[in-house]
Amino acid sequence: MESTQLGWRALLRRQWPLACALLLLVGIGFLGEGGWWHIPGAVVVCALAVLAPRRPFDAVLTAATAVGASSVVLLVAGVAPVTPMIGGLVVAEVAALMAIVAVVVRQAPPARAVAGVVLVVAVTALAAVVRPEYRSPHWPDDYSGPGFWPQSVFGGVLLALSLGTGLYFRARDRERATAVRAEVAAAQHTERMALARELHDVIAHYVTGMVVHAQAAQAVPAAAGEALPIIVRSGNEALAEMRRLVGTLRDTEADAPTASSDLADDVRGVVERSGQPVRLHVDLPAPVPPSLGRSVLRLVQESLTNARKHAEGASTVDVSVSVSDGAVHVLVADDGRARKAAPVGGSGGYGLVGMRERVELLGGRFSAGARAGGGWEVRAILPVTR
Known part of the structure; x- marks a missing residue:
């Protein structure tokens, strides 16, 4: 039953x-x-x-x-x-x-x-x-x-009223169940997209660095002593990020901090670990909320990864993170030229899409494209909400 x-x-x-x-x-x-x-x-x-x-x-x-x-x-x-x-x-x-x-x-x-x-x-x-x-x-x-027919008619009216009430609420329950299923599906899709962005922005960043340094060690055997520690450090950081993502999915680290209280130090750390010739400019007169700082770090990480993968012959990469007019301005620009061959690890085409989605979810503006004098630049403006 x-x-x-x-x-x-x-x-x-x-x-x-x-x-x-x-x-x-x-x-x-x-x-x-x-x-x-x-x-x-x-x-x-x-x-x-x-x-x-x-x-x-x-x-x-x-x-x-x-x-x-x-x-x-x-x-x-x-x-x-x-x-x-x-x-x-x-x-x-x-x-x-x-x-x-x-x-x-x-x-x-x-x-x-x-x-x-x-x-x-x-x-x-x-x-x-x-x-x-x-x-x-x-x-x-x-x-x-009362005769038979008056009672029959009255009983039929009451029966119709009961049937109509049941059918009405049955239809409402079906509509509500459909709406709930649609909301669950939308929430699941949002979670999958967020996880895909995290995997692409974070894990791919470290793995790309490991591959680049490994290739450099192969090309120049004398540089292996310098490249191996960087590869080990990048591998450990990739594992740590993977554990954090798994912990988030298991709700064991739901309240773990996403960024430290000092965004400037975090950005410098990302730049140093990238191993690229970067000119960094950071102007953060006021603290940035950790949730927003995490998105800024991911934007910088992904932009540096794209520069390493796609910008051939880049002599320098300019990274600028500043706060003005109630928003965080992020600029990552390189002076390289587009690679003719496929980049290291291939290109799934999801980097720019993920960055744009991340910025738009925070109510910001995002643009990316070729620079007039050569190279590529990524710009993002993220409103500061406290």
């Missing part, structure tokens, strides 16, 4: 208005002049209506059984229910069955929803046949109560 796994506290918060209304209708049943034989069955059906969201189809089966048993008891006792509403069912029973029909139509699979509605209609017809007819002493002698 299906279950929505709705907890008892959640069920109470959701169903207490219905419980109060049904309790009031059951209490009204005690006010009649014909006895209380119908009360136990009405109480059971009302309780099932309140619990129906947990197991809708089971609630239909049990409620139908309760109505049938109550009808047999009234038949054996020869007592008509007090002020029946439709087919011998009292007001509380009708309201409870309407609620159960709405819930089963909303939550149950289509086949069970149809079976449940048919069962409720059948048990209502059975009650009309089995239960003794009610006659009020206040009625005129020539009046025998």
